[in-house]
Amino acid sequence: MPCVFPILSLKALGLARTGTSPAAARREALAYTAGVVTVCLALGAALIALRASGAAFGWAFQLQNPVVVGALAVLFAALAFNLAGLYELPTPAFAGRAGHVGAFATGALAAFVATPCSGPFMGAALGAAIMLPAPAALLVFAGFGLGIALPFLAIGYIPALRDRLPSPGPWMASLRRILALPMFLTALALLWVLGRQTGVDAMALVLGVTLIATLVLQWIGRRQVA
Structure with missing residues (x-):
């Protein structure tokens, strides 16, 4: 799914970086x-509750809120400029930092952003889930989350896949700049x-x-270097 690719790439980059x-x-x-x-599960439970109250909301309803969309656009642009090398700031937990907190936050952000891409592929299953009793519906949403997480789960549990990740080295500076591109594209899509x-x-x-956030972050990054 294109929406989750930048986040998953950052997490894999963090895994390779830390060895x-x-x-x-x-x-x-x-x-x-x-x-x-x-x-x-949280999005599924909220959707079930909203539907039960009579509200006409669908899957990925969180991105029907312009404030959320705008905030995510600024966030992804800031991450993209950081990866591109405009400034150098400590990697936040939601952008691929190693450790349990970083991994959990990265997964949470991936799921929050990825849901719009799932509509064309999961429309029938999600439509059926909404009609099911709440416990059964939540099982469907949990299974959906497991499917999103499966690529990184496979990297963590299958040594042959993990061994294919290249060793840390100077090449990672170039990879950071390459990963900035899908981040910029995600920010552009959110602006659209x-x-x-x-x-x-x-x-x-x-x-x-x-623009203001980028200038402030660049100033902070230069002060840290100085």
Whole structure:
């Protein structure tokens, strides 16, 4: 799914960067999976509750809120500029940092952002889940989360896949810049969604906020270097 690719790439980059041991890799994979499944269950429970109240909301309803879309656009743009080398700041927990907290936060963000991409593939299953009793519906949402987490879970538990990750080295600086591209594309896609929701004025506002945030982060990064 294109929405989850940047986040999954960052997590794999973090795994390669730290040279994680097999046991630690498995723990991180479980923490990542827990983050994904937790968010999918929370979104599923919220959707069931909203439907029960008579509200007309569908899957990925969180991205029907322009404030959420705008905030995610600024976030992904900030991460993209960081990866591109405009400034150098400590990697936040939700952007691939090693450790249980980082893995859980990365999985949570991946699930939160990835849900819009699942509609064309999971529409029938999600439509059926909404009609099921709540416990059965939540099992479907949990299974959906497990499917999102499966690639990184496989990396954590299958040594042959993990061994194919290259050793840390200078090449990772180039990879960081390559990974900035899908981050920029994700931010651009979110801006397009925001424009469709609210119009050009909101897009201009978010672009202005992104510019200010980028300048502030660049200033902070230069002060840390100095």
